[in-house]
Amino acid sequence: MNLVGLNEVLAPAAKGGYAVGAFNANNMEIVQAIIEAAAEEKSPVIVQASQGAIRYAGLDYIVGMVRTAAAGVEVPVVLHLDHGTDFEQVLRCIRYGFSSVMYDGSQLPLEENIAMTRRVVEISHAVGVTVEGELGKIGGTEDDVTVEERDAFFTDPAEAERFEKETGVDALAVAVGTAHGPYKWEPELDYPRLQKIKERVSASIVLHGSSGVPDEAVRQAVSLGVTKMNIDTEIRQAFVRAVVAYMQADPDNIDPRKMLAPGKEAAKKVIKEKMRLFGCSGKA
Numbered sequence: 001m002n003l004v005g006l007n008e009v010l011a012p013a014a015k016g017g018y019a020v021g022a023f024n025a026n027n028m029e030i031v032q033a034i035i036e037a038a039a040e041e042k043s044p045v046i047v048q049a050s051q052g053a054i055r056y057a058g059l060d061y062i063v064g065m066v067r068t069a070a071a072g073v074e075v076p077v078v079l080h081l082d083h084g085t086d087f088e089q090v091l092r093c094i095r096y097g098f099s100s101v102m103y104d105g106s107q108l109p110l111e112e113n114i115a116m117t118r119r120v121v122e123i124s125h126a127v128g129v130t131v132e133g134e135l136g137k138i139g140g141t142e143d144d145v146t147v148e149e150r151d152a153f154f155t156d157p158a159e160a161e162r163f164e165k166e167t168g169v170d171a172l173a174v175a176v177g178t179a180h181g182p183y184k185w186e187p188e189l190d191y192p193r194l195q196k197i198k199e200r201v202s203a204s205i206v207l208h209g210s211s212g213v214p215d216e217a218v219r220q221a222v223s224l225g226v227t228k229m230n231i232d233t234e235i236r237q238a239f240v241r242a243v244v245a246y247m248q249a250d251p252d253n254i255d256p257r258k259m260l261a262p263g264k265e266a267a268k269k270v271i272k273e274k275m276r277l278f279g280c281s282g283k284a
Helices: 006-016 028-041 051-057 059-071 087-096 110-126 157-167 191-200 215-223 233-249 256-278
Strands: 020-024 045-050 077-084 100-103 130-135 140-142 145-147 171-174 204-207 226-231
Touching (some): 006 020, 006 077, 006 130, 006 204, 020 077, 028 059, 028 256, 051 087, 059 077, 077 087, 110 157, 191 215, 226 256
Parallel strands (some): 130 171, 204 226
């Protein structure tokens, strides 16, 4: 199947009361794990590439791998830039064939964030590419984006309404209590704030830092209108632990295929569990 934009998978999610998983890919095995899980679960899926992943693999390789994997399945696949903070990088992703991009101007003053995001939307929509913006800082580290805990702040519902109106984004990432990376303590989501944001914003609501959020909290967030759930840390953890376990069990192995295969399967298991939790299994 050809790559699709965010709206093609998130609009049905909003109507059906479920969320679609957005999973970060950092190598070929994780791309395979994401697409295979989506096909087996009959789930729409969003494959995300961060700026760090792009530097590691290269745009040609990322687009080539995801397009090849998506062509072999019947489920809708979105190729999405995650946390694009560089305007030129966003444009390169569009040129190379990403079907969706995120412009992350959350660390800019509000007026500048609105202006830059609107510019990205204008360019992207002209060529059929969807756009995610971000308002409010989400604590923790996601490749190039680091927000100290003391600097993280929650999204203001009134500002969210203005941001959507003035930028025209298709999806909006909000800060309501999640963080990037492993949690030092159990996250507490601000459900009343999330509900107020959803009441004022028609764009799809995105929850970054969903790895490690308790299942019941995820279900509650979905019930309040979150339709895009980002998962990265739990995939990395599962992948690396499985590879390390294999190496410890067979330290003389010199075949990287045998070493990485357990990592792929471990990542795939996590992804399938998340799809079931989000409610998107069987929706493709």
